[in-house]
Amino acid sequence: MTGYILRRILQVIPVFIGTTLLIYFMVFVLPGDPVLALFGDKTPNPAQLARLREQYALDQPFIVQYLHYLGGIFTGNLGTSFSGQPVSRILLQTFPVTLRLALLAIIIEMVAGILVGLVSGLRKGGVFDASALVVSLILISLPIFVIALTSQFVFGVQLGWARTTVGPGAPIQDLILPAFVLASINFAVVVRLTRSSVIETSGEDYVRTAYAKGLGRRRVIPVHILRNSLIPAVTSLGADFGILIVGATVTEGVFNVPGVGRTLYQAIIKGESTTVVSFVTVMTLVYLVVNLLVDLLYAALDPRIRYVR
Amino acid sequence: MSDNTPSASAGAPSRSTGTGHFVAEEEAELGAVDSIRAQGKPSNLWRDAWRDMRTRPMFYISAVLILLVVVAALLPGLFTHESPTACVLSLSNQGPSAGHPLGFTRQGCDVFSRIVHGASTSLSVGLIVLLLTTVLGIVFGAIAGFYGGWVDSVLSRAGDIFFSIPYILAAVVIMSVLSAHRNVFVIALAIGLFSWPSTARILRAQILRVKESDFVTASTAMGISRFGVLLRHVLPNSITPVIVSTTISLAAAITAEATLSYLGVGLPPTFMSWGNDISAAQVNVRTAPMPLIYPSIALSVTVLAFIMMGEVIREALDPRARASR
Numbered sequence: 358m359t360g361y362i363l364r365r366i367l368q369v370i371p372v373f374i375g376t377t378l379l380i381y382f383m384v385f386v387l388p389g390d391p392v393l394a395l396f397g398d399k400t401p402n403p404a405q406l407a408r409l410r411e412q413y414a415l416d417q418p419f420i421v422q423y424l425h426y427l428g429g430i431f432t433g434n435l436g437t438s439f440s441g442q443p444v445s446r447i448l449l450q451t452f453p454v455t456l457r458l459a460l461l462a463i464i465i466e467m468v469a470g471i472l473v474g475l476v477s478g479l480r481k482g483g484v485f486d487a488s489a490l491v492v493s494l495i496l497i498s499l500p501i502f503v504i505a506l507t508s509q510f511v512f513g514v515q516l517g518w519a520r521t522t523v524g525p526g527a528p529i530q531d532l533i534l535p536a537f538v539l540a541s542i543n544f545a546v547v548v549r550l551t552r553s554s555v556i557e558t559s560g561e562d563y564v565r566t567a568y569a570k571g572l573g574r575r576r577v578i579p580v581h582i583l584r585n586s587l588i589p590a591v592t593s594l595g596a597d598f599g600i601l602i603v604g605a606t607v608t609e610g611v612f613n614v615p616g617v618g619r620t621l622y623q624a625i626i627k628g629e630s631t632t633v634v635s636f637v638t639v640m641t642l643v644y645l646v647v648n649l650l651v652d653l654l655y656a657a658l659d660p661r662i663r664y665v666r
Numbered sequence: 667m668s669d670n671t672p673s674a675s676a677g678a679p680s681r682s683t684g685t686g687h688f689v690a691e692e693e694a695e696l697g698a699v700d701s702i703r704a705q706g707k708p709s710n711l712w713r714d715a716w717r718d719m720r721t722r723p724m725f726y727i728s729a730v731l732i733l734l735v736v737v738a739a740l741l742p743g744l745f746t747h748e749s750p751t752a753c754v755l756s757l758s759n760q761g762p763s764a765g766h767p768l769g770f771t772r773q774g775c776d777v778f779s780r781i782v783h784g785a786s787t788s789l790s791v792g793l794i795v796l797l798l799t800t801v802l803g804i805v806f807g808a809i810a811g812f813y814g815g816w817v818d819s820v821l822s823r824a825g826d827i828f829f830s831i832p833y834i835l836a837a838v839v840i841m842s843v844l845s846a847h848r849n850v851f852v853i854a855l856a857i858g859l860f861s862w863p864s865t866a867r868i869l870r871a872q873i874l875r876v877k878e879s880d881f882v883t884a885s886t887a888m889g890i891s892r893f894g895v896l897l898r899h900v901l902p903n904s905i906t907p908v909i910v911s912t913t914i915s916l917a918a919a920i921t922a923e924a925t926l927s928y929l930g931v932g933l934p935p936t937f938m939s940w941g942n943d944i945s946a947a948q949v950n951v952r953t954a955p956m957p958l959i960y961p962s963i964a965l966s967v968t969v970l971a972f973i974m975m976g977e978v979i980r981e982a983l984d985p986r987a988r989a990s991r
Contacts, residue, residue, distance in 0.1 A: 375827030383836075384843050494977070498970035500921045502928045502944065503962040510951055510958075599832030606835075607925065626930045630842045637835045645830055 361656055369649055376641055377430065381423050384634050430638065444635045447620055455605055455616035458532050462539035462601070463594065470544045471590055474551025475583060481556055489552075493545035501604045505538045505611040522613040535612040542604045543597045547590045554586035561585075588658055595651030602640050711906070715982035725978045731971035739786035748779040750938055771943065771957045772950055781964045783938040788920045788968060791854045795919035798858030800912050803865025804901075810866065811873030811904075812896045822870070825863035833860035834922055841931040848934050857922045865911050872904040879903075906983045913976030917969045924965050940965040 428434075433445045477486040496504075512534055513521035523531040558564065559582055567577045608614070610622030617636065624632040719725045738745055753775035760770045768777035810821035828836075837856040844852055876882065877900055885899050886892075926932035927941025935942055940961040947958035 371823055372826045372830050375823070376830045379827060380831065380836075380839060383839055494973060495966075495970065498917070498973050499966050500924055500928075500969070502925060503966060506944070506948060506951065506958060507962065510955055514952055599835075602832055603834040603925070607929070610929075622929065625838060625842060628842060628845060630839075630845075633842050634839055637831070637839050640835060641831050644832060648830075 362653060365649060365652055365656075369645060373642070373645060376645070377427060377638060378423060380634060380638055380641070381426050384630070430642070444632055448617065448636075448639060451615060451617045451620050454614060455609070455618055457529070458536055458539065458609070458614060458616060459601060459605060461529070461532055461536035465536055466540035466542075466544045466547055467590065469540070470547025471551050471583075471587070474548040474590070475555055475578075475586070477548065478552040478555025478559065478586070479578070479582075481552075486552075489548060493548050496541055496545045499541075501538070501542055502607045502611065504541050505535075505608050508534060508538055509611055523615070532614065535608050535614055538612075539601065539604050539608050542600055543593070546593055546597060550589040550593055551586055554589045555582060558582050558586045588655070591658070592651055592655045595648040598647045598651075599644055602644060711983065715979070718982040719978055722978055722982075724974050728971045728974035728978065731967060732975060735785050735789060735968050735971065738782050739789040742779075742782045742786070745782045746776070746779045748776040750775060750779040750783040752776075768960050769956055772946060772954070777943075777957055777960050780938060780943055781940070781961055784940045784943065784961065784964070785968070787850065787933065787937055787939045788923060788965070790850050791857070791923040792916045792920045792972075794851065794854035795858040795861065795922075796912055796916045798854065799862040799865050799915050800908070802858070802862035803869060803911075804908065806862065807866035807869030807908075808873060808896060808901055808904075811870035812877060812892075812900055818870075821866075825866050828860050829863035829867075831860060833857060834925060836860040837922065837926055838929065838931055841926060845931075848932070850933070850937075853923055853926060853932055854919070857919050857926075861915060861918065861922075865908055865915065868907045868911050869904060872907055873900055876900050876904045910976055910980040910983065913972060913979060917972035917976065920965070920969055920972070 434443075473489050477489045480486055509521050512518045518534075520531050520534075523535065564577060564581050567581045572581075602618075605616065605618035606621050607618070609616045609618035613619065617640070621633065621636040621640075624636065753771070753773045762769045768781070771777055771780065806821050806825060810818040810825075834857075837853070837860065840856040840859075841848060841853065844856075882895060882899055885895050890898070923932060923939070924941030924944070927937075927939045928945045930945065932941055933939045935946070943961040944958055944965070947954070947961070951958055
């Protein structure tokens with residue numbers, strides 16, 4: 358296991374260097390001057406331009422620039438936003454809100470998705486299964502901003518069940534509707550993975566043995582079938598985390614949740630490309646770390662993974 | 667289906683002799699062999715899949731929807747004679763009237779006409795991304811899977827790097843840097859550049875399986891060059907999962923374009939795009955929700971049609987899924 362952990366961590370290092378290099382490359386090599394872009398339509402004075410260029414080490418060769426940027430990531434110096442606040446401080450302020458929203462969404466999608474997937478799998482081909490399939494197809498097809506805007510209109514404006522925008526401090530009751538919206542993206546994936554996994558597990562010899570021993574469905578379904586069908590759904594969390602990040606950006610923008618996503622959303626809308634890049638870099642790093650953790654969890658859950666390769 | 671039933675023994679009945687050899691009890695008549703041949707054309711994955719697809723209502727529903735979108739994209743004049751850009755501000759957010767079945771947008775443009783004309787934008791972004799992800803995915807996946815070794819390591823790590831940045835975020839970065847050059851090609855490039863690794867991974871995994879097959883060894887033994895083996899034997903036998911993933915990637919690209927346009931880093935407002943229209947209608951959602959609802963429906967139904975088609979193809983190509991239905 359230790360060997361596997363070490364190997365897996367070593368694999369992340371080149372990917373980490375590659376992703377940061379790639380993001381950096383895209384921003385500073387593509388046409389368009391990031392420093393000029395900071396000023397929007399206004400014409401900056403040359404002294405200000407030179408100062409900013411020096412601050413971002415833009416007068417240095419490419420590799421020095423990149424190392425400067427990499428050093429910034431590690432020391433928490435991610436530049437300053439338009440409003441003059443350091444990006445790292447904004448991140449620290451907004452991160453807890455997004456974490457709360459994301460955790461709430463993950464709990465909702467996991468509980469609902471696994472339950473629906475379990476019932477669908479156990480009653481394969483039934484009415485419930487067929488309707489779950491249709492609902493999951495529709496949910497997959499609806500872009501997140503359509504779900505967010507529609508549910509804000511229906512549940513917030515028309516039915517008045519929830520507040521259309523999240524209040525200051527983001528209390529948990531205000532986050533429930535946005536969390537359901539965010540959960541809807543990966544819900545269908547969890548349902549399908551659980552369903553096919555339940556169908557496969559139900560055909561296993563140990564399930565037949567359990568029934569043959571005289572155990573009832575109440576014991577066999579949770580202990581023998583469900584527990585062994587959970588791995589695909591749990592490990593899908595890692596790959597789907599990227600979708601969750603994008604979803605959080607849109608959802609927080611629509612519901613005005615004061616989190617990382619809304620800050621990114623506003624930076625995109627205002628065209629603050631330096632802030633956008635810092636946020637995307639941090640989110641990509643979070644995504645890498647989450648995937649690493651999920652892989653390690655996977656290895657802990659399923660010993661077969663550790664011995665492959 | 668159950669695998670427990672003993673498979674019907676193929677060929678002539680045999681009995682064991684003491685030495686461990688199997689000897690046919692009686693010579694199979696040549697006529698018997700011929701009659702097996704004559705029963706039908708040899709089973710073919712594509713023909714079976716095509717036959718299976720045509721039995722499914724989902725295939726017809728999605729095919730009709732896709733056809734509608736394609737016709738709207740190529741010949742918008744068939745559906746509406748209203749110009750999507752001829753807008754009268756005094757008609758802002760007006761409800762339906764004669765000749766304007768879906769009413770007007772905030773700018774006083776005909777909603778139905780804008781939806782019809784927006785189809786070509788969505789479809790062309792989807793198709794360019796599809797082309798890009800398929801070509802990049804096949805080249806990287808095939809070479810990595812077939813040649814293995816250090817080539818595989820380098821290409822797979824390169825794929826990991828592109829895969830590690832959520833592709834919509836990557837597109838957000840590209841589009842916000844290229845704010846002066848936004849058009850259909852640039853947005854398709856921004857999406858496609860980061861979505862090919864999933865296709866490459868699928869193909870690589872499939873090629874790793876296929877290249878161990880006997881027919882690959884046989885064709886190598888026959889003296890066909892390595893590249894020839896890859897092109898003529900390995901690739902055609904590994905391509906099916908890629909076809910499914912490209913159908914899904916078309917749907918994902920349409921969603922991505924709309925999301926980027928909604929976020930304001932997609933196409934400029936002068937382009938007819940469902941994402942732009944939804945974003946513009948968002949301001950008045952409390953008083954006039956319909957200009958937001960209609961393009962949302964058009965977008966979702968288009969995406970649904972491609973996803974359903976991908977689903978139908980996947981199940982038709984996968985005998986196991988077909989059997990478990």
